[in-house]
Amino acid sequence: xxxxxxxxxxxxxxxxxxxxQPFDDSLASAWxxxxxxxDAGTPAEGAGIAIAMMMRxxxxxxxxxxxxxxxxxxxxxxxxxxxQGEAIRTVVACLSKEMKRERxxxxxxxxxxxxxxxxxxxxxxxxxxxx
Amino acid sequence: xxxxxxxxxLTADADVIRAYGELTDDFNPIHIDPEFAAKTPMxxxxxxxxxxxxxxxxxxxxxxxxxxxxxxxxxxRFVKPVRVGETIHAGGELESADSQTxxxxxxxxxxxxxxxxxxxxxxxxTTA
Numbered sequence: 001x002x003x004x005x006x007x008x009x010x011x012x013x014x015x016x017x018x019x020x021q022p023f024d025d026s027l028a029s030a031w032x033x034x035x036x037x038x039d040a041g042t043p044a045e046g047a048g049i050a051i052a053m054m055m056r057x058x059x060x061x062x063x064x065x066x067x068x069x070x071x072x073x074x075x076x077x078x079x080x081x082x083x084q085g086e087a088i089r090t091v092v093a094c095l096s097k098e099m100k101r102e103r104x105x106x107x108x109x110x111x112x113x114x115x116x117x118x119x120x121x122x123x124x125x126x127x128x129x130x131x
Numbered sequence: 132x133x134x135x136x137x138x139x140x141l142t143a144d145a146d147v148i149r150a151y152g153e154l155t156d157d158f159n160p161i162h163i164d165p166e167f168a169a170k171t172p173m174x175x176x177x178x179x180x181x182x183x184x185x186x187x188x189x190x191x192x193x194x195x196x197x198x199x200x201x202x203x204x205x206x207x208r209f210v211k212p213v214r215v216g217e218t219i220h221a222g223g224e225l226e227s228a229d230s231q232t233x234x235x236x237x238x239x240x241x242x243x244x245x246x247x248x249x250x251x252x253x254x255x256x257t258t259a
Contacts, residue, residue: 030154034147034182035189044192047203048185055155055181067160068171070212071180076205130171 004066007104007129010094016108018091019060023049023082046081050112050121053082057090058110058125068130072105075124086114095124104129136194136233138222141186143178143213151182177212178219183237183246186221191235191250207235207248219245 031048032040039045054076059065082088095107106129112120141147145163152158157179160167168176184207191203213219223235230251237246 027154030150031185034150034154035141035185039189039193042192043197044189047188047192051181051184051188052155055157055179059156065159067167069159070161070173070177071209073208074180074184074205075207076184078203078205080202 002064004064004131005062006066006131007097007106010097010106010129012094012096014094016092016094017061018089019057020087020089021053021056021060022087023053023084025084027052028084041084043081046083047078050078050082051076053088054090054110054112054121054123057088057112058092058108061090061092062108066129066131070128070130071125072128073124073126077122079119079121080114082112082114082120088112088114088120097129104131132225132228132231133194134225136190136221136223136235138220139186139190139193140218140220141182142216142218143182144216145176148176148178148182148215151179155179155181173212176215178215178217180209180246183209183213183219183221186219187223187235187237187246187250190221190223191233195252202253204251204253205235205248207246209246211239211243211245213237213239213245223250 090112093109095109097106108125110123114120218240219237221237223233226232226234233250235250
């Protein structure tokens with residue numbers, strides 16, 4: 001089994017990879033199962049899907065991870081609402097890392113683009129890495 | 132601009148947390164494995180942090196309308212975990228009409244913040 005990516009492995013400034021995933025019917029259906037159908041097809045749903053796709057992108061690229069990581073902060077710029085059926089390319093890089101109060105913090109830059117390279121989101125995930 | 136965002140609520144029970152894990156492909160055991168989670172600094176299972184952000188989007192877009200803001204810059208901190216079974220509420224208030232900035236939050240039934248931050252809007256075609 002592949003060893004998990006540890007905090008010591010992160011190199012600030014280094015690209016971690018990319019992944020392309022579709023915003024398909026199953027994602028929309030899963031979102032509606034949690035947040036209801038009242039916002040189906042609206043930007044509220046699209047923005048939520050953008051967050052979900054950012055997470056799927058990050059988790060698809062930065063893997064395997066040690067269990068128990070948690071979010072500390074998130075900066076997220078929604079630049080366009082993704083369209084159902086659109087393929088979203090997510091690129092992940094390590095921005096920085098820091099040990100603070102015996103906690104291992106890492107900042108990841110996560111950017112998503114859609115059809116024709118249009119920018120969908122830019123995010124910075126600040127995570128407390130478990131190991 | 133509206134002064135107050137329309138509040139939106141969600142109960143983060145185990146089924147919802149499991150469903151959100153499937154939506155995001157995030158099966159971190161801190162969300163779904165009580166035995167594992169009990170041994171972490173969180174002391175038990177917690178909901179995914181980004182679930183609260185999705186709820187915040189609902190609050191914002193319901194308040195602004197579909198075309199009101201094409202670009203939103205969100206900066207939030209997760210100040211307290213959302214425990215399994217808690218009902219959370221997302222909302223916010225206008226902080227600055229000039230910069231189109233809202234102070235946003237997600238709170239529990241106890242009125243204590245789980246997530247706090249700002250949301251800055253800009254219409255389509257402008258720079259945020």
